[in-house]
Amino acid sequence: MTTNDIVGKLWNLCNILKDDGVTYHQYVTELTYLLFLKMAMETGSEEQLPEGYRWADLESRAAPDRLEFYKILLIHLGTHGSNLVQEIFANASSFIKKPATLSSLVAEIDKLDWYSVHREDLGDLYEGLLEKNANEKKSGAGQYFTPRALINSMVRVMQPTLADTIQDPAAGTGGFLIAANHYLRTHNDFDALTDSQQRKYRNSTFFGMEHVQDTHRLALMNLMLHGIDGGIRYGDTLSPEGQALPTASLILTNPPFGTKKGGGLPSRDDFTYPTSNKQFCFLQHIYRGLQPGGRAAVVLPDNVLFESNVGTDIRRDLMDKCYLHTILRLPTGIFYAQGVKTNVLFFTRGDSDKGNTKEVWVYDLRANMPQFGKRTQLTEQHFAEFEEAFGNDPLATSTSLAKRIDQGESGRFRKFTREQIAERGDSLDISWLKDDSATEAQDLPEPAELAQEAMNELDAAMEELRGILEELGMEEAV
Known part of the structure; x- marks a missing residue:
């Protein structure tokens, strides 16, 4: 599995989070917390994390209890561990609402073939993830x-x-x-x-x-x-x-x-x-x-x-x-x-x-x-x-x-x-x-974007019509 393959797989995990109402930019932040724990284990640098708050501790929790422990872990790491750990987890909180969502993420991250990624390529892997996030217009991350x-x-x-x-x-x-x-x-x-x-x-x-x-x-x-x-x-x-x-x-x-x-x-x-x-x-x-x-x-x-x-x-x-x-x-x-x-x-x-x-x-x-x-x-x-x-x-x-x-x-x-x-x-x-x-003609937006814009305008027009009809006492006609 190449670095690009892993980037693609990690990015596709955002579909799991989208179903839980998590935005693209929130997704990359959420993934950063989990990847930090996982990569600390893979690279033998877990000494910077306090005992009891590492990847294995998260993974060993029963699925129904894992989300509650994860939220406690995020708060704990904001004030414990190395300076770097405390900075990365400062004021950290999870956007995940369903225990099943977190369990799916943990399982999918664990399935990836981390041994195929050289230590010096982990940075390129993360850069690839950030680039995908920036290129996704809905994430709003392009400005960074x-x-x-x-x-x-x-x-x-x-x-x-x-x-x-x-x-x-x-x-x-x-x-x-x-x-x-x-x-x-x-x-x-x-x-x-x-x-x-x-x-x-x-x-x-x-x-x-x-x-x-x-x-x-x-x-x-x-x-x-x-x-x-x-x-x-x-x-x-x-x-x-x-x-x-x-x-x-x-x-x-x-x-x-x-x-x-x-x-x-x-x-x-x-x-x-x-x-x-x-x-x-x-x-x-x-x-x-x-x-x-x-x-x-x-x-x-x-x-x-x-x-x-x-x-x-x-x-x-x-x-x-x-x-x-x-x-x-x-x-x-x-x-x-x-x-x-x-x-x-x-x-x-x-x-x-x-x-x-x-x-x-x-x-x-x-x-x-x-x-x-x-x-x-x-x-x-x-x-x-x-x-x-x-x-x-x-x-x-x-x-x-x-x-x-x-x-x-x-x-x-x-x-x-x-x-x-x-x-x-x-x-x-x-x-x-x-x-x-x-x-010359400028690049037109993608057809899906044009269609979405048209739908938004139609929705707005319908809302205005409803307002007019309500004022006239005819709201049931729409």
Whole structure:
């Protein structure tokens, strides 16, 4: 049985829970609790769980009593066991209502051929489960899941090293940190590291923050299965909690879009330009949180490139404090919200706070690209030409930038001087290619989705008619 086979089987178990009224996102959280217990047994790491509250204890309970014991177990693990156990099970509760549902899940998980999955593949198995959840529109989890092809491309051009302190201040399920971990393990001989270097790597390389507790527990599980201890804190980066994150030499992130709930300002007081716009707040956190010479790759929506007033001030501050050397205009349709237009900003923190940006290179991967969605998947091959144009220097020093080729008005890669950007009012929303794909028909939703929308509209219309008839005293006619 391959890893993909097990992912498919685990995902199909959600049908058992759907019958018990459990949503997709709740299902993955529920499955995380059970998988943690099972994998602790399979990997010989049950010492972090208190005795009497392990997989075998759950499995040995009589079926009618198992659900009641399971709910007690979840509460107990929130305050007992290792720090990781307590974080994953913090405020945990079960959505399962029927004892038979839990018994079916336990039996099905036990049936899977865990011995066919290598220890290093358990993380990939869990990542596959998270990806399925993100691709299921009804789960609403897409907002926590950046396409892995994009993450891997960003990591490749940023080239993490063992000397880096790597941060993601909007960690989601941990995709950026895990991709950086994979890159480092692929490009270094970990057997040659001393014990202290190994400990430093596991405990002091990866840092992040996530403010949704269910997503935080998924991230911790994901990191654990990839051999990373902790790393992602539960908290709000835009509060004083975010100020406690250590400065980083590499930041990789995709901050949440939109405004702060209620339209209020962030509660932390160290931003030069307070705003309710979350992307601008995160952007300030990122370039202020970089060590001198540190680098960042950040996914941001189009409005960050052109919004006036405080937006202009923040862009100027960014270009002063950092060398904003590259902007990648991303295709539409690659995120959970179909129409969202996004970019990746690549920049390096300067040694001084003024005049660091001399030129900005813009790569247009949006114009004349396929309409991505279920029919056309975004793959790593779509980023190959950008990576080649970017070059082999993650800091984009003047020597490496001199080797870049401006492809002119008919090409995808162009250079704009700081003076040219100033003439545009410091707007970074720069495009030049005629986009023929923009006039073509957009991907239509799946037929089932169209049918469901039509049914919902009909139901609403029927409700209105019933209301009218009730007012007329004729409700029995419907």
